[in-house]
Every structure is written in structure tokens, then in C-alpha cells.
Amino acid sequence: MITVTSIGGIPYYILEFGDELVYFTPYTITLFLLALTFTVLVIISRPEKQVDIAFGGDAYRAKDISISEMRFRRFMAIACGLASMGAMVTGDIFNFTLFTAMVGITNVGIVAAVKSPHVQDAAYQYGLVALAATVPLFAGAAVYAAATGSLSMIELMNGTLPTVPLIAKAMLVIGVIGEGMAPFYAAKAEMFRAPGAPYVIMCSLSSLLIFLRVVEVVMLG
Amino acid sequence: MTYLSSGTDMIAELVLATLFGLLLLGIHRKLIARIQRRPGPPIWQEILHMLKFSFKTTWVPITASPTLFVGVVLIAIGIWSAAFYVLVSGGSLLVILGIYMLHKIVEHGFGLSSGSPYGKYGGVRSVISAASEIPLFVSVAVIAVFTHSLDLSSIMQYQQVSGPLLVTAFPAACAMFLVILSKMPFGPFSIVEAKELVSGYKTEHFGIWRAGLEVCNGLKTYVLLAVFLTVFIGPLTLPWLLAGMIVLIVLLAFSCAITPMMSPFDSVTIQMMVTGLMLVYAAVVLVVVHP
Numbered sequence: 001m002i003t004v005t006s007i008g009g010i011p012y013y014i015l016e017f018g019d020e021l022v023y024f025t026p027y028t029i030t031l032f033l034l035a036l037t038f039t040v041l042v043i044i045s046r047p048e049k050q051v052d053i054a055f056g057g058d059a060y061r062a063k064d065i066s067i068s069e070m071r072f073r074r075f076m077a078i079a080c081g082l083a084s085m086g087a088m089v090t091g092d093i094f095n096f097t098l099f100t101a102m103v104g105i106t107n108v109g110i111v112a113a114v115k116s117p118h119v120q121d122a123a124y125q126y127g128l129v130a131l132a133a134t135v136p137l138f139a140g141a142a143v144y145a146a147a148t149g150s151l152s153m154i155e156l157m158n159g160t161l162p163t164v165p166l167i168a169k170a171m172l173v174i175g176v177i178g179e180g181m182a183p184f185y186a187a188k189a190e191m192f193r194a195p196g197a198p199y200v201i202m203c204s205l206s207s208l209l210i211f212l213r214v215v216e217v218v219m220l221g
Numbered sequence: 222m223t224y225l226s227s228g229t230d231m232i233a234e235l236v237l238a239t240l241f242g243l244l245l246l247g248i249h250r251k252l253i254a255r256i257q258r259r260p261g262p263p264i265w266q267e268i269l270h271m272l273k274f275s276f277k278t279t280w281v282p283i284t285a286s287p288t289l290f291v292g293v294v295l296i297a298i299g300i301w302s303a304a305f306y307v308l309v310s311g312g313s314l315l316v317i318l319g320i321y322m323l324h325k326i327v328e329h330g331f332g333l334s335s336g337s338p339y340g341k342y343g344g345v346r347s348v349i350s351a352a353s354e355i356p357l358f359v360s361v362a363v364i365a366v367f368t369h370s371l372d373l374s375s376i377m378q379y380q381q382v383s384g385p386l387l388v389t390a391f392p393a394a395c396a397m398f399l400v401i402l403s404k405m406p407f408g409p410f411s412i413v414e415a416k417e418l419v420s421g422y423k424t425e426h427f428g429i430w431r432a433g434l435e436v437c438n439g440l441k442t443y444v445l446l447a448v449f450l451t452v453f454i455g456p457l458t459l460p461w462l463l464a465g466m467i468v469l470i471v472l473l474a475f476s477c478a479i480t481p482m483m484s485p486f487d488s489v490t491i492q493m494m495v496t497g498l499m500l501v502y503a504a505v506v507l508v509v510v511h512p
Contacts, residue, residue: 027316030303034323037296045288048336197333198289204348205326212319215358219365 014091014154021091021154027216031209032088038205039081041198042074048197069113076109077199084206087213093151096217097141097175103206104130104179110199133178140171156220169218176214179207231306235440238305241463242439243267245446245470246406252474253407271435279428284336293330294426294433300324301440308444308451311374317448318361321400322354324441328413328422331434335425343421346485347413350403350492356396359499363393363506364452373451380455387453392502394453398472399495401445405473409480410488446470 012029015022024032047070080103087099108127111119145151147168148161155161247264254261263269281287304320307313325347332344365371367390368379380386387394403410414421423434446466450457457465483491 026307027313027319030316030319034296034300034326037292038326041289041292045286045292048286048289048334049284050336050338050341197286198330201289201326201330201333204329208322208326212322215361216315219362 011154021152022089023091023154024089028089028213031212032085035081035084035088035205035209038198038202039078039085042077042081042202045198047073047199072113073110073199076106076112077202080106080110080202080206084202084209087210091153093141093144093153093172093217096213097137097172100137100176100179100210100214101130101134103210104133107179107203107206110203130179133175135175136171136178137175140168140173140175143168143171153217153220164220173214173218176210179210231309234309235302235305238443239436239439240268241466242441242443243271243435245442245466246438248467249405249470249474249477250407252471253478256475256478267435267439271432271439274428274432274435277428279430282335282337282425285425286334286336289330289334290426291430293327293334294430294437296330297324297327297437298433298440300327301437301444304444305440308373308447311372311377314361314364314371314373314376314448314452317373317444318357321357321445324404325350325354327437331426332422337425339419339424340422343413343424347422349485350410350412350489354400355496356492356499357400359496359503360390360393360396360400363390363499363503366503366506373448376452377456385454390453390506392499394449396495396499397449397453399492401449401469402473402476403492404441404445405477407482408473408477409483410492411477411482412485412488442470 011023011025013024083099083102083106087096087103090096090099104127108123108130111123114120141151144164147163147165148156150156150161156164244264244267246267247262250266251261251264281290300320300323304317307316307320328347329344332340332342332347334340361371364376364386367386368376370376370379376386383389402408405411406414414423423431426434443466446469447462449469450462450465454465
């Protein structure tokens with residue numbers, strides 16, 4: 001059995017609210033700090049002006065982003081950053097699935113205001129996959145609760161609970177993959193046609209962080 | 222691996238690791254050139270590049286997101302410095318591999334922040350090739366099954382008793398080698414820096430920003446090769462560690478020199494196939510070797 005100290009390191013700090021808790025290990029704090037850094041960058045950065053080249057000629061044009069569009073996308077990107085930070089430090093399986101679902105919704109929101117049919121189509125397709133993925137995601141959490149009687153990651157780490165069925169872990173991973181990892185990433189990659197870094201970077205950052213966290217979660221218990 | 226005692230030692234080792242990493246990249250480039258019957262640059266060329274870019278004039282493109290354009294360089298150096306610290310302190314392997322995956326976001330940030338289409342395509346290619354990282358996590362899972370731990374110090378202790386994991390978990394070592402290969406320049410999976418994209422995600426970063434990126438590349442190369450040796454060979458003294466890294470870079474250079482660069486689609490397909498094979502191997506290990 002893998003011990004608590006050998007997965008993400010020894011927790012520096014555990015904040016308990018009854019059964020709900022937040023904890024910081026070297027692993028979760030690394031991911032949390034990355035999410036925080038990029039969220040701060042989103043808040044203080046002005047967006048890029050994407051340059052498009054017309055193939056077959058020398059023409060090119062820079063896309064400008066209107067203030068109202070920028071404000072909406074910045075808001076969604078900050079919401080995505082907050083959801084990612086929550087998912088990184090939560091010690092509760094159900095909260096983790098909630099934050100993951102919120103990341104999926106905000107990812108669509110980040111590009112929803114972009115007036116490009118390619119981006120809108122990609123966001124719609126990604127939204128459908130993310131929506132469908134919430135079923136195994138929440139079902140996985142439900143099986144965790146049914147099999148072990150707890151959703152606390154700390155209790156799972158301590159090894160005092162019954163073994164988590166493999167199907168619960170598989171459902172959780174499938175749910176997270178549906179929120180934006182390969183092979184469902186194809187639709188999401190098209191979303192990056194949208195101008196306006198650093199907002200679109202939050203789409204890829206949040207998915208990657210959630211995937212990294214679920215790797216730790218499924219190795220518990 | 223050596224263990225650090227003070228902040229000054231830490232900075233000195235960080236600088237030396239960066240320079241040695243750049244030297245390894247120079248050896249890599251020279252070997253590829255010689256295998257392809259070209260003279261190639263001197264092996265210290267990457268170090269010269271880093272120094273040259275440090276003193277060149279620079280600016281931020283008018284189309285760029287200025288804060289992100291500059292900030293992502295600092296983040297790149299920061300995450301690999303953190304990985305180096307975890308490595309020398311014998312911390313969790315999962316943290317290092319998490320940082321390795323987050324390097325994708327750094328590449329994406331480099332590409333998107335400039336507003337250049339070449340940078341953007343490089344960044345997007347970097348993100349779609351995230352499939353290459355999945356074998357890495359399967360390797361980690363296999364290592365955890367064998368050693369019952371993910372602490373580098375515990376993994377080294379296990380190998381002192383039971384022998385190198387290179388022998389007992391050879392497919393996992395192959396998968397990790399492939400993952401490192403996907404990060405090497407001029408390799409079959411180097412689609413983020415393909416010539417049709419000029420320099421890919423780093424096209425618009427020059428001057429001091431490019432010097433920062435070179436520092437990051439040197440440190441990244443050192444950390445990845447040292448992690449491979451630590452995880453699959455075991456504890457090594459510094460001379461043996463450096464010699465092992467040179468042997469690894471020679472193997473990587475041969476792999477890069479004799480393999481053409483793939484198209485993005487083929488690159489991702491092969492990486493997904495490797496992931497499938499690794500999942501089968503992990504299942505066999507879990508069910509048969511360590512039920």
C-alpha cells in the first residue's frame with residue numbers, strides 16, 4: 001500500500017470544516033501556486049492582438065478585442081482560475097468533481113464571447129463532451145461514497161477505509177478526461193483559434209491541472 | 222544524488238546544472254550533425270547562445286500581451302528550478318512529473334503571448350501533443366507498484382536492495398525514454414519547433430527573453446536525465462551521474478538523427494499507441510507480478 005507521505009509528500013497544513021477539508025502537500029501546493037500565478041497574470045495582463053496571415057498572399061491583419069468582450073472573457077478566466085485552485089487543494093472527492101465540472105463550464109465561457117464560427121463550433125462540441133463527462137464524474141464520486149462511506153481524501157490516505165473499487169477510479173478518470181484531455185482534446189484545440197492570450201491559456205492550464213490532481217486522487221485508497 | 226546544505230550551495234548547483242544541461246544539448250546537436258555527415262557547431266554552442274542572447278537588444282512586440290510575454294519566461298525558469306530542488310532533496314517523483322506536464326502550458330504561453338501565428342501554432346501543437354505525457358504517468362504507476370512509494374529517496378533505497386528498475390521494469394524505462402525523446406530538439410516528436418513554423422512557440426522571444434528560455438532548456442535537460450537515472454539506475458555519485466547523462470544524450474542523439482520528424486497527427490497517434498501498450502503492461506504488472 002502506498003503511504004500518504006509517498007504520493008504528494010507530507011501535508012504542510014490541513015484546514016478542516018467537519019468532513020470538508022483543504023490540505024496543502026508539496027504536490028498540491030505546487031499545482032495551486034501555478035493556478036494562482038496564471039490567475040494573477042489573467043487579472044493584470046492586457047490581451048494579445050492576434051495576427052492572422054491570409055495564405056497565398058502577403059496580407060495580414062491584427063485582431064482587436066473590444067472592451068466588453070475582454071471584460072466578459074477575463075471574468076470567465078478568473079472564475080476558471082478560482083475553480084482550478086479549489087480543485088487543487090480540496091480534500092473532498094465530491095468538491096473535486098464539482099470544481100472539475102465548473103472548470104468545464106468556464107472553459108466554454110472563456111471563448112463564448114468570441115465572434116468566430118470556428119471557435120463557436122469547437123466550444124459547442126467541447127461543451128457537449130464536457131456535459132456528457134459529468135455523468136461518469138459524479139457517478140465515480142457516488143461509488144466512492146457508497147463503497148467507503150466517506151469522501152474524505154485524508155481518510156482514504158490513512159488507509160482506514162475499505163478499498164476503493166477500480167470502477168470508481170476509472171469513472172473519475174474518464175470524467176476528468178472528458179473535461180478536456182486527450183483524446184477529447186481535439187475539439188478544445190480548435191478553441192485556441194480564439195484571440196486573446198492569456199484568457200485562452202486558462203482553458204489548457206485548468207484541464208492539465210485537473211488531470212494532474214486526479215492522478216493523485218486515484219492513487220489514494 | 223547529492224543533498225544540499227545551504228542556499229548558496231543551491232544557487233551554485235543550479236547554475237552548474239544549467240550549464241551542464243546546455244553542454245548536453247550542445248553534445249546532442251553535434252552528434253546529430255556528425256551522424257548526418259555534417260560538421261555541426263562546437264559542443265559549447267548552446268552556452269554561447271545563452272550568453273549571446275543575454276546581451277542582445279530586445280523588445281516586446283506591439284501585438285503581444287506584455288505581462289504574459291515576460292512573465293512566462295520567469296515561470297519557465299521557476300518551475301524547473303523547483304523541479305531541480307525536488308530532485309536534489311529526494312522529494313516526490315509526482316511533483317517533478319507534474320512540473321514536466323506544466324511545461325506544456327509554458328510553451329503554450331510562449332506561443333500565444335506574442336500574437337504571432339507561428340508562435341500560436343507552435344503553442345497549440347505543444348498542447349495537442351499532451352498525449353505524450355500519459356505514458357509517463359503509467360510509468361509512474363508501475364514504479365509505485367514495484368517500490369510502494371513515489372519518493373525519490375525511497376525509490377533509490379529500493380534499488381539498493383532489489384537492483385535497478387531498468388531491469389525489473391524495462392518497459393516503463395522505455396516509455397520514459399520516449400517521453401524524454403519527445404522533449405529533445407530535432408527529434409521525431411519535435412513538432413512544436415518544426416521548420417514550417419519558423420521556431421514554433423519561441424519565434425518571437427529573442428534577446429534576454431530567449432536567454433531565459435535557453436536557461437530553462439538547460440535546466441530541464443539536466444533534471445529530466447538525472448530523474449531517469451535516479452529512478453531506473455539508483456543512487457549514483459556525481460561523476461557517474463554525469464557520465465550516465467552523457468550516455469543517455471548519445472542514445473537520444475542517435476534516435477533523433479536517424480528518425481525523420483513526424484507530422485503532428487502521426488506524432489500524437491504513435492504516442493497514444495505507446496500509452497495503450499503501457500496500460501496493458503501496467504495491467505499485467507498489477508494482476509500478475511504484484512497482485
